[in-house]
Amino acid sequence: MAGLGDAGTCSDSYNTAFVSRVRDPDGSPRYPRALQWLRERQHPDGSWGGRIALPADRLTSTLAAVRALVDYAETTPPGPYDWVAGALRRGTDHLKSLAREWRAGPHEPIGFEFVVPELTRRLRAHGVDLPPQAWPDIHALRRDKLARMAAASAGSPSPSLSPSLRYCMEVAPDEAFVGAAPTLQSPGGSVGCSPAATAALWQSTGDARALAYLDHLAHRSRDGGAPEVHPVEAFETGWSLYHLGRAGLLPPGGAQHLDALAGELDRRGWVGFSREFPAPEADTTAMTINLLSHLGVDAASRLGLLLRYEADDHFFHYPGERGASVSVNARLLEAFNHAPGTYGPQRRKIVRFLLESRAADGSWLDKWHMSPYYATAHVCFALGRSASAEGHGSHEDRVGCGGHEGLLTRTHEWLLDTQHPNGSWGAGGGQPEETAYAILALDALAGSDLPLPARTSHLAHRYLVPYLDAGPDAFAELWLGKSLYTPTAVVQSAVIAAAHLTRPRLTTPWARGD
Incomplete structure (x- = not known):
């Protein structure tokens, strides 16, 4: 609990690349460890990105x-940088191989439709030989995104920079930064809590606060790389406490963190992933509402704050986003379930959206995470026993709240069937x-007559226990930012909660509460 809110995200290739370009006045890299990070983490095929290959990443x-x-x-000059030419050649060759393969896989990084066309243009301007028709479809995605943002801001009394653009300012023209630093920067000096965007601001303007932010990140970096986002305290705190709360492990030390989230909700009417990112958003707001019961606060009285995120067929x-999020809608459904018998139209809308989004095998995918187990878990939280509202409202409402009538049987079967022999689930053997x-x-799901078999639980527990004390490097990058990343504390809290839920119930002293 002591460090919660400051663990941050692991280093990633995308942000590290932008930060590595920052130079001191003599032309030497200001952050040589970042450049070394890139050297050490180029994959054998010449690419950079997460350990689990996602072509768009x-x-x-x-x-x-x-x-x-x-x-x-x-x-x-050559010397300490004599490795650059070979790494550059291998990276360029890999880009040529991705001219078609980028479409493989259902996920795209944040700002994909802005980042790829602009970086491609800049590389060609420097003479990098890329296929002339590389990634043509992405330009259509960019036009679609711009149209959605324009529609979302139309009629707004105080239009502001789109969250997507603020987060991806590193691919804006240099002139976009001139004179705009005071409006772009957070109190901590970053642009959109993004190291890449902040590095671009410094290179365009020489802003001292931007450089101080980058210096701070370099000082705190464990491995020399730059994180996907910093700070990210509200997201890290909310998700971590939620995982622990589901397992009944929320300690007294969590109260101060819960108070901070609740205070932010009451002060602004919304909670963002960080106080430094000035954009209302549904996800962290709903997560905060779902945590209020741990403080003895009536969550139902705050549900009206979520209606600003309602669209025709989802939330x-x-x-202006391109593609709705399964996990966000599930989280809002879980929040609305705090008031059984009310917000029926909203709950039914979300249930329809979730059921229409489900894959044939009973699983879900989400835009913020590579793994189907993440999205599926959050749907189960909303439709399973934690949101049970039996006995309240209409039949349709009860299906939306309680997960009965066999609604999740297929999902339960998929979960059981996809466990690996070593007790794990997921990519790369688990x-x-x-x-x-x-x-x-x-x-x-266990409260909906869909039990967790003892053997399934035992194998999972045996697999998870070694990871209870694992460091950040033990966890593959599965979260989708501008590249794949890992929010360390969030992942560790999920592992702790699952290990506790699968513990041997009768043989270990700590399982008896001693």
């Missing part, structure tokens, strides 16, 4: 890394984070 990460290396290839995370979500999902 490998595309954005490799574009950013190649752009950084181009700077050093053009302006620095949106941010206005991941502790994905295993944790599978167990949390099964636990949520």
Whole structure:
């Protein structure tokens, strides 16, 4: 609890690439560890990105890394940088192979439709040989996104920069920064809590607060790389406490963190992933509402705050977004379930959206996470026993709240059928984070006559226990930012909760509460 809110996210290739380009007045890299980070983490195929290959992530990460290396290839002599030419060649060759493969997989990083066309343009301007028709479809995605943002801001009395654009300012023209720093920057000096965007601001303007922010990140970096986002205290706190709360493990030390989230909700009427990111959003707001019961606060009285995110057939995370989020809608449904018998139209709308979004095998996918176990778990939280509202409202309302009538039987079967022989779930032979979500999902369903078999639980527990004391490097990057990343404390809390829920109930002293 002592460090919760400051653990942050792991280093990633995309942001590290932008930060590595920052130079001191003599032309030397200000953050040489960031450049070394890129050298050490280029994959054998020449790409950069998360350990689990996602073509769109490998595309954005490799574009950013190649752009950084181009700077050093053009302006620095051989010697300590004699490795750059080979890394640059391998990275460029990999980009050529991605001309078609980027479409593989259902996920895209944040700002994908802005980042790829602009970085491609900049590389070509520096003479990098890329296929002439590389990634043509992305331009259509960009036009669609711009149209959605324009529609979302139309008629607004005080239009402001879209959250997506604020978060991706590193691909804005240099002139976009001139004179705009006071309106773009957070109190901590960042642009959109993004190291990449903040590095771009400094390079365009020499802003001292931006450089101080980057210096702070370099000082706190464990491995020399830059994180996906910083700070991210509200998201980290909310998700971590939620996981622990589901397992009945929320300690007294969590109260101060809950108070801070509740205070933010009461002060602004919404909670963002960080106090430093000035944009109302549905997800962290709903998560905060779902945590209020731990403070003895009536969550139902705050539900009206969520109606600003209502669309025709779902709820949106941010206005103008391209593609609705399953996990966000599930979280809002869980929040509305705090008031059984009310908000029936909203609950029915979300249930329809969730059921229409479900895959044939009973699982769900989400735009914010690679793993189907993440999205599926959050739907189970909303439709399973934690949201049970039996005996209240109409039959349709009860289906939306309680998860009965066999609604999740297929999902339960999918969860049981996809466990690996070693007790894990997920990609690459199993991941502790994905295993944790599978167990949390099964636990949520256990109150709907969909039991968690003892052997399933035992195998999962045996797999998870070694990860209780694991460091950040033990967890693959599964979360979707501008590249794949890991929010360390959030993942650790899920593993702790799942390990506790699967513990041997009669043989261990701590299981008896001693």
